[in-house]
Amino acid sequence: MKKKYLSTGNEACGEGAVRAGCRFYAGYPITPQNELIAYMSVRMEEKKGTFIQAESELAAINMLLGASAAGARVMTSSSSPGISLKMEGISYMAGCELPAVIVNVMRGGPGLGNISTAQGDYFQATKGGGHGDYRMVVLAPANVQEMFAFTYDAFALADRYRTPVMILSDGMLGQMMEPLEIDEDMKPAGIVKKPWAMTGAKGRDAQRVVSLFLGDGALEAHNEKLQKKYREIEVKETRCETYNTDGADVIIVAYGLVSRMARAAADRLTAEGINTGLVRPITVWPFPYEEIKRASKDALQVLTVEMSAGQMLEDVRLAVQDDSKISFYGRMGGGVPTEEEIIEKVNSEQ
Amino acid sequence: MAKRFTRPESMKDKATHYCPGCGHGLAHRLLCEVIDEMGCRETTVAIAPVGCAVLAYDYWDFDTMEAPHGRTPAVATGVKRVLPDRLVFTYQGDGDLAAIGTAEIIHAGNRGENLSVIFVNNGVYGMTGGQMAPTTLLGQRTATSQFTRRSATEGFPLKILEMMKDLKGVSYLERTSVHSPKEVLNTKRAIAKSFKTQLDNKGFSIVEILSPCPTYWGLDPVESMKRIETEVVQEYPIGVIKDSV
Ligand code: SF4
Numbered sequence: 001m002k003k004k005y006l007s008t009g010n011e012a013c014g015e016g017a018v019r020a021g022c023r024f025y026a027g028y029p030i031t032p033q034n035e036l037i038a039y040m041s042v043r044m045e046e047k048k049g050t051f052i053q054a055e056s057e058l059a060a061i062n063m064l065l066g067a068s069a070a071g072a073r074v075m076t077s078s079s080s081p082g083i084s085l086k087m088e089g090i091s092y093m094a095g096c097e098l099p100a101v102i103v104n105v106m107r108g109g110p111g112l113g114n115i116s117t118a119q120g121d122y123f124q125a126t127k128g129g130g131h132g133d134y135r136m137v138v139l140a141p142a143n144v145q146e147m148f149a150f151t152y153d154a155f156a157l158a159d160r161y162r163t164p165v166m167i168l169s170d171g172m173l174g175q176m177m178e179p180l181e182i183d184e185d186m187k188p189a190g191i192v193k194k195p196w197a198m199t200g201a202k203g204r205d206a207q208r209v210v211s212l213f214l215g216d217g218a219l220e221a222h223n224e225k226l227q228k229k230y231r232e233i234e235v236k237e238t239r240c241e242t243y244n245t246d247g248a249d250v251i252i253v254a255y256g257l258v259s260r261m262a263r264a265a266a267d268r269l270t271a272e273g274i275n276t277g278l279v280r281p282i283t284v285w286p287f288p289y290e291e292i293k294r295a296s297k298d299a300l301q302v303l304t305v306e307m308s309a310g311q312m313l314e315d316v317r318l319a320v321q322d323d324s325k326i327s328f329y330g331r332m333g334g335g336v337p338t339e340e341e342i343i344e345k346v347n348s349e350q
Numbered sequence: 351m352a353k354r355f356t357r358p359e360s361m362k363d364k365a366t367h368y369c370p371g372c373g374h375g376l377a378h379r380l381l382c383e384v385i386d387e388m389g390c391r392e393t394t395v396a397i398a399p400v401g402c403a404v405l406a407y408d409y410w411d412f413d414t415m416e417a418p419h420g421r422t423p424a425v426a427t428g429v430k431r432v433l434p435d436r437l438v439f440t441y442q443g444d445g446d447l448a449a450i451g452t453a454e455i456i457h458a459g460n461r462g463e464n465l466s467v468i469f470v471n472n473g474v475y476g477m478t479g480g481q482m483a484p485t486t487l488l489g490q491r492t493a494t495s496q497f498t499r500r501s502a503t504e505g506f507p508l509k510i511l512e513m514m515k516d517l518k519g520v521s522y523l524e525r526t527s528v529h530s531p532k533e534v535l536n537t538k539r540a541i542a543k544s545f546k547t548q549l550d551n552k553g554f555s556i557v558e559i560l561s562p563c564p565t566y567w568g569l570d571p572v573e574s575m576k577r578i579e580t581e582v583v584q585e586y587p588i589g590v591i592k593d594s595v
Contacts (some may be wrong), residue, residue: 013532024428024431024432025429050431050432052427052431052461054424054457055453055454055456055457056453058421058424058453058454059421059424059427059453059454059457060418060424062418062421062424062428062454063424063425063427063428063431064417064428065417065418065421065424065425066397066417066424066425066426066427066428066429066430066432067428067429067432068428069415069425069428069429069433070395070428070429070433071432071433072432075426088418089418089421091418092418096415096416153527167448197397198395198413198414198415198429198433199393199413199433199436200392200395200412200413200436201391201394201411201412201413202392202393203392204415206407206410206411206412206414207412207413208407208413208415208416209415209416210407210415210416212404212405212416214405234455325412329374340549348364
């Protein structure tokens with residue numbers, strides 16, 4: 001039975017986790033994700049799970065490391081400065097091949113920045129952030145319903161590939177209220193056995209969960225195994241949405257919140273006679289290079305719009321391979337690109 | 351003839367990488383003996399630190415995982431909350447526990463996490479080459495206190511157990527040593543008490559073991575034990591610091 005709610009993005013995200021079977025949450029207060037940590041404090045209690053308000057983001061992510069190693073579905077959330085602190089633990093979890101879901105409700109940076117919305121953590125999320133050669137799956141929701149659905153999906157992905165998965169949201173998406181529809185009969189998906197978990201060596205040999213490999217060539221072999229997994233994820237899990245891209249003269253590429261303004265701008269431009277389509281990456285890692293390449297092949301202009309100085313722009317450039325088509329419009333530090341600004345930018349490049 | 355001394359089942363048959371006279375081997379053996387005696391080998395999850403004991407899982411024959419430097423009690427918190435019926439302990443050095451992990455140890459204790467912490471205090475960073483630790487004695491020369499540790503610029507030896515004894519969440523704190531057979535046996539008793547405290551759901555405990563690092567103390571193994579007995583215990587008195595079990 002489907003039920004309708006009115007929810008903030010942050011709370012929808014929390015509910016997606018609960019429905020996915022998340023029973024361990026640790027976090028630390030930071031704006032603009034506070035609705036999420038408060039929501040989880042209630043829901044974990046109701047579900048007899050564990051909620052811990054940790055002493056720091058470092059402690060929170062490392063509580064996840066332990067709880068995940070013990071076999072639980074685990075989540076933490078924070079916002080940009082707090083996510084920077086979590087990077088150590090994320091790198092360790094990637095190295096130890098531990099599943100976890102990390103939510104970044106992005107705010108303005110660098111440094112303490114401000115508490116408004118931004119997309120300035122794209123590089124951090126998709127290109128590493130922590131140390132070493134690792135990747136993590138990064139899902140970018142664009143509305144409250146997707147905050148719920150993508151968080152739900154993230155747990156199955158994390159378990160399937162034994163990897164940290166990030167939900168890359170932003171302050172406006174986290175705090176806005178929209179209708180949310182939930183299937184009340186929904187059960188956790190993608191539950192797998194975890195024979196590698198730290199449960200005690202009963203009826204089997206003692207085992208370990210480590211990212212340290214000191215033997216001759218051992219770390220290189222481990223890295224090769226990780227890279228093989230990342231290639232598989234690229235092939236199987238790249239997700240993106242294309243909208244009116246067939247025969248479009250202008251392609252706008254935008255993810256998350258910004259894709260909504262971009263879609264509205266594309267509609268108006270098309271109505272005004274400039275046939276405009278949208279490519280919206282849903283996974284920003286793995287990035288939909290092929291889809292963007294295909295959609296932009298016959299386009300005259302490929303405009304990337306972001307709430308940053310142009311971070312995803314670098315990936316779009318790689319996909320398009322023709323700088324004469326590339327243009328960019330970005331706002332930073334809490335500025336949100338409007339439909340009008342996007343239209344104006346397209347027109348100015350014509 | 352009856353065999354009186356054998357390797358504990360919880361300990362792998364493997365030579366350790368520790369330096370001659372190092373205290374880690376002793377501490378490992380003691381906790382493995384306790385785990386055997388309590389019949390917990392198959393229900394134990396240990397968290398190894400970053401430091402000389404980073405490879406402890408090469409020697410322990412029970413489930414063991416790593417933690418980023420100092421985050422050991424946070425990792426243990428995660429394991430124990432998910433698996434409350436397992437014996438979960440951290441094994442930490444003084445750099446891990448008393449420097450980079452100060453926040454984690456204090457808050458795990460303050461939350462009263464039902465965990466055991468084995469804290470091996472040898473007053474230096476061994477693995478990285480004998481640098482000064484928060485626990486280094488005043489007047490002690492190390493790789494990063496070449497003119498000896500001076501309170502004016504390097505502060506004072508940090509006594510974590512004394513700092514934590516007023517935390518209501520903490521049940522049991524004891525400092526022991528391995529400088530004599532008597533102290534070794536006493537350390538074993540304290541480890542057993544810490545583990546039993548946890549198995550009885552009585553909360554958070556730390557056993558701090560004063561341990562020699564002959565390599566970076568610049569002493570031979572026998573002199574190192576002497577140093578603990580005469581100097582180290584002056585700063586870090588042996589005994590029960592808190593027992594509300
Ligand atoms: S450096 Fe010190 S603590 Fe490390 S193994 Fe050698 S003696 Fe032991």
